[in-house]
Amino acid sequence: MPDSAALYRTVRLIRRFEERAVELVRAKQIFGGIHPYTGQEAIAAGTCAALRRDDLITSTHRGHGHVLAKGADPARMLAELAGRATGLNRGRGGSMHAADFGLGVLGANAIVGAAAPIATGAAWAARRAGSDRVAVTYFGDGAVSQGVVLEAFNLAALWRAPVIFVCENNGWATTTRTADAVAGTITGRAEAFGIPAARVDGMDPEAVLAAAAEAVARARAGAGPTLLECLTYRFDAHHTWEHTARPRYRTPEEVEAGRARDPLVIQGARVPEAERERIDADIEDLLADAVRFALESPLPDPATALDHLYADGTRVRAGAA
Amino acid sequence: MTILSYLKALNRAITDEMDRDPAVCVFGEDVRAAVTNVTAGLVKRFGPERVLDMPISEQAFTGVATGAALAGQRPLIEYQIPALLFLAFEQIANQAHKFSLMTGGQTRVPVTYLVPSSGSRDGWAGQHSDHPYSLFAHVGVKTAVPATPADAYGLLVTALRDDDPVVVFAPAGAMGRREDVDLTALAPVPLGVGRVHRPGSEVTVVAVGHLVHDALAVAEELSDSISVEVFDPRTLHPFDWQGLSDSLDRTGRLVVVDDSNRSCGIGGEILATAAEQMHLIAPPKRITRPDGAVLPFAEELDRALQPSRDQLRTAIQTVAKAGGFR
Incomplete structure (x- = not known):
């Protein structure tokens, strides 16, 4: 079980990574912007702390935190965001598709809810292969009204698949309040399929870890899926386009109230100051190196734009010939 | 020489590949009872762990197949109706097909999607009679439309061995074909060879x-x-x-x-x-x-x-x- 300092380190890493990434978006070093994970770090840190290296996760459009918490190299992650050949996906995926199959990161998915059946299938296959690996699939509150997520609940429950559904309820699906989009409750949707479900303080990494550890143990023991509804708040924009477009859907008072509980502060209070300062300094060095690595990395060669379209190397006709 | 029907050719291709490769598994609606006859005998021979009846959840089980493929399995999905491909189109065209490129070649998605009796099947009307192979060719999913029993066998075997998603349309108008073949000469047919x-x-x-x-x-x-x-x-x-x-x-x-x-x-x-x-x-x-x-x-x-x-x-x-x- 990781100690408080390790959890703090992960939260701090994600927070500072996202802040550096937003700077790079503003500096036009990241093409297309990002969906910042700021404020939700406790969920990625707590759940991934309950996983083994060979366990599987699927992530979302707001996915940097999950990929980092699972152990991806921040330098290669940042290089991916910056569209470099050295990125995790060789510059083919970007912010919304970062993947690291060596660490069981089956990719961030940019269609809301689409990864829920994929994680369920991976979990089923892992068990079929005789392993006790589990899969965690992250999604937001917006995803619980996607039919395919509910269909995945059904299959996972029927098969007692070793999958943990982690709903990050940050109160908003882009600009739509959860209350305006979700009838009933999120936990109730899982419970309707016989899936145990719990509401968790998604701002407290240790609370998330405790709930995740229980769910992972259940899944590994063959007792089937769990849903964790982690209550959280998105500190920053839905997407960095908001920094310039400034759509109005949250009042400044609401944002202030939402930011009042900060996972970084909550977990930081559990770590002695000297150790915290050492971790902070380490992370600054790590990210300075990561930024340098990303920006000094080569851009991909346009002649390779169709590489990997097919796993077997099948080539297609060019668009102009 | 033996008379081989198109239907039997499909069944034989799946059986041979399941025999050869334990990673091949079959997902679909009513596949254990084999209502289309394509999967006849499979559950008896290979067991329910490899021949899975699915609930009426085409989007989810198509996504499940992608996930299973990412974790090392080689699923074949049978869709009973061609229009079910529209329901599962996101999961095929936007998910399974895109993983290889989007991940920079980190993974592969070997899933075969089989549609027995595609096109008009006489009297099944508006929602059961489409023939959407052009749609898959357009988005770049490997697409096979075999005309004969031997090609049905050979292309389905190739699809099951391929490391990318492949859709195989078995036209209703060809399902009744029979052909005199040497069973020992049945062989995989490469994609892209007319x-x-x-x-x-x-x-x-x-x-x-x-x-x-x-x-x-x-x-x-x-x-x-x-x-x-x-x-x-x-x-x-x-x-x-x-x-x-x-x-x-x-x-x-x-x-x-x-x-x-x-x-x-x-x-x-x-x-x-x-x-x-x-x-x-x-x-x-x-x-x-x-x-x-x-x-x-x-x-x-x-x-x-x-x-x-x-x-x-x-x-x-x-x-x-x-x-x-x-």
Whole structure:
């Protein structure tokens, strides 16, 4: 079980990574912007702390935190965001598709809810292969009204698949309040399929870890899926386009109230100051190196734009010939 | 030699691959009871862990297959109705197909999607009679439409061994075909390699799927007056452009018969490519379903919208007479 300092380190890493990434978006070093994970770090840190290296996760459009918490190299992650050949996906995926199959990161998915059946299938296959690996699939509150997520609940429950559904309820699906989009409750949707479900303080990494550890143990023991509804708040924009477009859907008072509980502060209070300062300094060095690595990395060669379209190397006709 | 039916060929391909590779598993609705007969005998032979009946959740089980493939399995999904591909289109075109490129080649998604009895199956009306192979070729999913039992066997085996998603359409109009074959000679058929069923010197007819048999019948009827070559691309993506070009080098005249809706169907792509890059001495023609067609129920109406032998005969005669791009 990781100690408080390790959890703090992960939260701090994600927070500072996202802040550096937003700077790079503003500096036009990241093409297309990002969906910042700021404020939700406790969920990625707590759940991934309950996983083994060979366990599987699927992530979302707001996915940097999950990929980092699972152990991806921040330098290669940042290089991916910056569209470099050295990125995790060789510059083919970007912010919304970062993947690291060596660490069981089956990719961030940019269609809301689409990864829920994929994680369920991976979990089923892992068990079929005789392993006790589990899969965690992250999604937001917006995803619980996607039919395919509910269909995945059904299959996972029927098969007692070793999958943990982690709903990050940050109160908003882009600009739509959860209350305006979700009838009933999120936990109730899982419970309707016989899936145990719990509401968790998604701002407290240790609370998330405790709930995740229980769910992972259940899944590994063959007792089937769990849903964790982690209550959280998105500190920053839905997407960095908001920094310039400034759509109005949250009042400044609401944002202030939402930011009042900060996972970084909550977990930081559990770590002695000297150790915290050492971790902070380490992370600054790590990210300075990561930024340098990303920006000094080569851009991909346009002649390779169709590489990997097919796993077997099948080539297609060019668009102009 | 043995008589092999198209249906039995599909069943045999799956059985052989499940025997050969323990990672091959079958997902679908009613696959244990084998209501389409394609999966007959599989659950008895391979057990329920490898032959999974699915609830009516096409989107989820298509996504599950992707996840299972990412974790090392090689699922085959059977869809009972071609229109179910529309329900699962996101999971195929936007998920399974895109993982290889989006991850920079970190993974592969070996899933086969099989649609037995695609196209019109006589009296099944608007929502059960589509033939959406052009849609998959358009988005770049490998797409096979075998016309004969031996090709059905060979292409399905190849699809199951392929490391990318492959959709295999088994046209309703071909499912009843039978063929005298040497079972020991059945072999995988590579994707992207067409087949000349009948050589000819005056007009090339490119026929897709079950329409190969109509093209052969019309070619035979016309054999006293016009020498028709029948070219079956067998897979629409990848497409055997070289094979088509070679055929047109022999004939210089082209008719395509394609059970797609006209606009944006594969027939249009074949004509465009031939016009841009190949040897044509007369304006080509295509016979297709109408633009944006929905097949109506009544038999006369259903038939009225599908490519017919009469239309094909007329097109061949017109193209054979037309002259002179030279």
